[in-house]
Amino acid sequence: MGMDSSSILGKMKDKVVEIAKNVEKIGRDDPRKIVHSAKVGVALTLNSLFYYYDPLYEGFGQSGIWALLTVIFVFEFTVGATLSKGLNRASATLLAAAMGVGAKYLGDLCGDKGEPVVLGILVFILAAILTFIRFIPGIKTKYDYGVVIFILTFSMVTVSGYRTEQIIQFAHQRLSTVAIGGVTCILISVLVCPAWAGEDLQNLIAANIEKLGNSLEGFGSAYFRFPEAEGEESGRAKALFPQDYKSAFNSKASEDSLATCAGWEFGHGEFKFRHPWEQYLKVGGLARECASHLQALSSYFNTTDDDEATLLSFKSKIEEPCTRMCFQSTHALKAISLAIKTMSHPSPEIQDHLRNSRAAINDLEVVFRSSSLSTEMLFEIIPCAAVMSILIDIVNCVDKISKSVDELSEKADFKKSKAKSPEAQQQLLHRGIVTPVNEDSPEGDVVAVTIDETPQDSPEFDNLQGAIHEQKSQELITDVKIG
Amino acid sequence: MGMDSSSILGKMKDKVVEIAKNVEKIGRDDPRKIVHSAKVGVALTLNSLFYYYDPLYEGFGQSGIWALLTVIFVFEFTVGATLSKGLNRASATLLAAAMGVGAKYLGDLCGDKGEPVVLGILVFILAAILTFIRFIPGIKTKYDYGVVIFILTFSMVTVSGYRTEQIIQFAHQRLSTVAIGGVTCILISVLVCPAWAGEDLQNLIAANIEKLGNSLEGFGSAYFRFPEAEGEESGRAKALFPQDYKSAFNSKASEDSLATCAGWEFGHGEFKFRHPWEQYLKVGGLARECASHLQALSSYFNTTDDDEATLLSFKSKIEEPCTRMCFQSTHALKAISLAIKTMSHPSPEIQDHLRNSRAAINDLEVVFRSSSLSTEMLFEIIPCAAVMSILIDIVNCVDKISKSVDELSEKADFKKSKAKSPEAQQQLLHRGIVTPVNEDSPEGDVVAVTIDETPQDSPEFDNLQGAIHEQKSQELITDVKIG
Numbered sequence: 001m002g003m004d005s006s007s008i009l010g011k012m013k014d015k016v017v018e019i020a021k022n023v024e025k026i027g028r029d030d031p032r033k034i035v036h037s038a039k040v041g042v043a044l045t046l047n048s049l050f051y052y053y054d055p056l057y058e059g060f061g062q063s064g065i066w067a068l069l070t071v072i073f074v075f076e077f078t079v080g081a082t083l084s085k086g087l088n089r090a091s092a093t094l095l096a097a098a099m100g101v102g103a104k105y106l107g108d109l110c111g112d113k114g115e116p117v118v119l120g121i122l123v124f125i126l127a128a129i130l131t132f133i134r135f136i137p138g139i140k141t142k143y144d145y146g147v148v149i150f151i152l153t154f155s156m157v158t159v160s161g162y163r164t165e166q167i168i169q170f171a172h173q174r175l176s177t178v179a180i181g182g183v184t185c186i187l188i189s190v191l192v193c194p195a196w197a198g199e200d201l202q203n204l205i206a207a208n209i210e211k212l213g214n215s216l217e218g219f220g221s222a223y224f225r226f227p228e229a230e231g232e233e234s235g236r237a238k239a240l241f242p243q244d245y246k247s248a249f250n251s252k253a254s255e256d257s258l259a260t261c262a263g264w265e266f267g268h269g270e271f272k273f274r275h276p277w278e279q280y281l282k283v284g285g286l287a288r289e290c291a292s293h294l295q296a297l298s299s300y301f302n303t304t305d306d307d308e309a310t311l312l313s314f315k316s317k318i319e320e321p322c323t324r325m326c327f328q329s330t331h332a333l334k335a336i337s338l339a340i341k342t343m344s345h346p347s348p349e350i351q352d353h354l355r356n357s358r359a360a361i362n363d364l365e366v367v368f369r370s371s372s373l374s375t376e377m378l379f380e381i382i383p384c385a386a387v388m389s390i391l392i393d394i395v396n397c398v399d400k401i402s403k404s405v406d407e408l409s410e411k412a413d414f415k416k417s418k419a420k421s422p423e424a425q426q427q428l429l430h431r432g433i434v435t436p437v438n439e440d441s442p443e444g445d446v447v448a449v450t451i452d453e454t455p456q457d458s459p460e461f462d463n464l465q466g467a468i469h470e471q472k473s474q475e476l477i478t479d480v481k482i483g
Numbered sequence: 484m485g486m487d488s489s490s491i492l493g494k495m496k497d498k499v500v501e502i503a504k505n506v507e508k509i510g511r512d513d514p515r516k517i518v519h520s521a522k523v524g525v526a527l528t529l530n531s532l533f534y535y536y537d538p539l540y541e542g543f544g545q546s547g548i549w550a551l552l553t554v555i556f557v558f559e560f561t562v563g564a565t566l567s568k569g570l571n572r573a574s575a576t577l578l579a580a581a582m583g584v585g586a587k588y589l590g591d592l593c594g595d596k597g598e599p600v601v602l603g604i605l606v607f608i609l610a611a612i613l614t615f616i617r618f619i620p621g622i623k624t625k626y627d628y629g630v631v632i633f634i635l636t637f638s639m640v641t642v643s644g645y646r647t648e649q650i651i652q653f654a655h656q657r658l659s660t661v662a663i664g665g666v667t668c669i670l671i672s673v674l675v676c677p678a679w680a681g682e683d684l685q686n687l688i689a690a691n692i693e694k695l696g697n698s699l700e701g702f703g704s705a706y707f708r709f710p711e712a713e714g715e716e717s718g719r720a721k722a723l724f725p726q727d728y729k730s731a732f733n734s735k736a737s738e739d740s741l742a743t744c745a746g747w748e749f750g751h752g753e754f755k756f757r758h759p760w761e762q763y764l765k766v767g768g769l770a771r772e773c774a775s776h777l778q779a780l781s782s783y784f785n786t787t788d789d790d791e792a793t794l795l796s797f798k799s800k801i802e803e804p805c806t807r808m809c810f811q812s813t814h815a816l817k818a819i820s821l822a823i824k825t826m827s828h829p830s831p832e833i834q835d836h837l838r839n840s841r842a843a844i845n846d847l848e849v850v851f852r853s854s855s856l857s858t859e860m861l862f863e864i865i866p867c868a869a870v871m872s873i874l875i876d877i878v879n880c881v882d883k884i885s886k887s888v889d890e891l892s893e894k895a896d897f898k899k900s901k902a903k904s905p906e907a908q909q910q911l912l913h914r915g916i917v918t919p920v921n922e923d924s925p926e927g928d929v930v931a932v933t934i935d936e937t938p939q940d941s942p943e944f945d946n947l948q949g950a951i952h953e954q955k956s957q958e959l960i961t962d963v964k965i966g
């Protein structure tokens with residue numbers, strides 16, 4: 001029994017240690033959460049003065065409690081959420097208090113017996129209608145809290161007004177304390193280490209795009225480690241393909257709620273009042289699309305025992321263009337992520353990287369076309385064809401992300417870098433990261449051949465392309481024509 | 484100007500009509516929402532009696548307002564959510580009130596000057612710590628409301644206790660009114676047309692699985708309409724592939740929150756107290772996986788202008804097994820959905836449908852193997868190979884869903900149907916829906932050949948299978964051995 005209780009104690013100790021580590025991690029990952037907790041404590045303690053400080057208590061009496069209530073329900077982590085709740089609460093309280101006072105006077109007209117009946121019916125009707133209104137999606141996202149507070153204030157004013165004769169003074173006291181509580185929250189939230197929802201949204205989306213780049217980079221190197229992969233080695237190859245891209249899948253809800261909160265924030269720093277938050281959501285959606293292509297890639301790793309000579313030799317043939325394409329697209333993604341994070345106009349580098357990615361895919365096609373394989377061998381390389389098809393999807397998706405970020409840059413007035421001058425661009429090409437495109441094999445090649453009704457040299461491959469990527473190619477065409 | 488104002492009026496009228504239609508739709512889609520609104524109205528009106536009814540007002544005084552507050556914040560749509568908030572609120576209020584009274588006595592010991600300082604410091608420390616605790620994910624999902632109410636009650640009791648000498652009476656009144664408000668909510672929520680979160684979760688998941696079936700069924704017929712598809716016809720072909728499967732993607736958040744709420748619900752009807760809600764979430768996750776495969780299929784519709792004779796003639800060859808596989812898997816999905824909805828043990832039909840699906844895939848392979856195509860032609864049919872690869876993924880995924888639902892059926896004690904007796908099963912095979920499996924080509928064939936180290940007749944195809952589906956085949960093997 002002694003052992004029993006000591007093992008229970010041991011388990012409890014483990015549990016406590018685990019929780020403590022968890023808490024420490026949350027604090028280290030985002031120290032603003034610790035600051036936020038202290039801010040709430042300060043706001044609450046300040047508003048306690050309504051009770052502790054005699055002159056205030058004489059002025060507001062028991063209504064001081066509403067300042068505390070307001071702080072607890074309104075103070076949220078981001079400035080946007082605090083503003084949203086504060087403004088919702090303020091306007092709902094004002095409107096409901098006015099209507100409540102009106103209802104009280106209406107009740108007075110019905111005499112002593114009639115008053116509770118009339119007030120009861122009014123409360124019932126308003127509560128039922130407003131509860132139903134909360135189900136409307138547009139109201140739910142933006143004004144849910146306001147509607148709740150409206151029901152609360154209206155029923156409190158009418159119901160307790162039945163017992164109070166000085167209803168105006170009562171309403172006035174309550175409105176002032178709610179206002180003071182709300183203003184305290186907003187001031188502390190904005191002035192002390194503000195956590196802006198807009199910035200969080202921007203960082204979240206930039207981080208997700210960078211993670212897509214990490215995964216793609218990992219794929220480029222991991223996919224071709226197979227020749228030597230055996231058993232646990234293949235597990236390692238899979239480990240080399242980072243699953244970072246999955247974070248894009250899980251951030252939809254956060255993105256939506258951050259964008260709603262950001263809509264309530266006033267201009268600050270480089271963010272204007274009407275910053276194009278919906279455009280961030282569009283970019284986030286495209287990042288999720290790209291992540292789904294990366295997920296499709298991940299199923300092409302399970303070829304452990306299959307040391308098929310044909311597949312392996314073919315893989316080594318496509319290694320160079322594949323790796324190049326992954327490398328170039330990764331750089332494009334990272335440059336896009338950087339542009340979002342620093343709010344600077346997307347650098348012309350990105351277009352170069354995309355062009356190089358397309359050129360790499362073009363080279364891939366050439367390898368496919370020029371390889372003389374028997375019927376049996378062709379079946380074996382179908383997985384490679386599938387990988388190629390997905391890589392084309394990814395390049396198209398990165399292209400869409402890039403366009404969407406260009407649009408964002410226009411709408412949000414990102415600062416233009418000076419790299420726009422011809423000399424700077426020249427310099428960029430010589431920096432070594434960007435491989436200049438070979439002029440003899442223009443990047444529009446894939447496409448030009450696909451739309452050509454009479455393909456010249458390799459009809460079989462164009463048809464494959466046409467079959468799988470007809471729609472996507474159409475996009476590329478417009479692209480090339482513009483570029 | 485007259486026209487201007489009339490056009491503004493017209494716009495406003497349109498807007499109002501639109502909102503009215505929206506509201507009508509919400510009410511018609513789920514009449515329980517209208518009932519819920521009325522229930523909230525009734526609960527609120529009942530609790531107004533604390534003010535209207537003299538004996539009650541004499542007993543509780545101003546504290547009656549807490550009953551109203553409790554109703555407004557606790558009454559949620561589902562029974563589970565109401566119970567969760569009610570119990571959170573009750574236990575947090577009780578604990579915080581006790582601690583608040585303790586803090587008040589501690590303050591009393593410090594004298595008149597010291598009391599506000601000590602109370603202020605206590606409120607600050609507790610508010611800061613508890614606000615930080617709200618960031619811990621496990622607390623956030625289940626106890627967030629309880630922690631908020633704890634901060635609220637603790638600061639209210641200590642702060643307003645500073646001005647009240649009868650703190651015990653004060654705490655007692657408040658606790659009673661909160662309890663009465665909470666009990667009203669729970670009783671009305673449970674007794675009048677209850678909306679159980681558990682049932683909603685079950686219906687949501689069953690509906691999502693049925694929608695997967697609809698989409699798959701649509702694919703089976705739409706994919707082979709291509710031969711005659713031209714321009715808008717192809718748009719129609721795409722319309723024939725219902726996008727129903729997408730609803731699985733969007734219901735992750737609802738599933739999670741319904742499962743959390745369902746965890747608070749007591750046993751009712753066929754749901755026991757500890758119903759295996761996590762298992763529903765697992766099934767939901769697999770449904771999302773299946774939906775992602777269906778999404779991958781949707782990209783193989785854009786072959787409009789491509790009237791390649793080879794592809795078309797090949798398509799017509801694979802039409803029969805493909806359609807059969809879609810048909811069989813659709814029936815499996817619909818039977819699984821029915822089993823969840825009716826809480827009955829999954830019918831043995833499902834396994835038959837799955838076996839038939841695998842047999843269809845096997846036939847598909849035979850078509851691939853036996854077709855004598857030139858190198859050029861092989862490139863053309865790569866899209867068909869990709870479709871086949873995805874269809875195999877889908878059958879495997881349906882298999883996983885089926886296994887997961889079997890597990891659910893065990894854990895949740897679904898009622899067994901009498902179809903288990905041999906005669907009933909015999910009858911089932913003769914009902915005509917299930918095509919009995921040809922014993923000469925057992926469904927484990929695909930797999931058996933794949934694991935065979937020395938494939939006899941068609942090494943090229945097995946390698947393709949091996950390359951793409953090695954891992955999945957391993958699962959099938961265990962399957963076949965058991966079955």
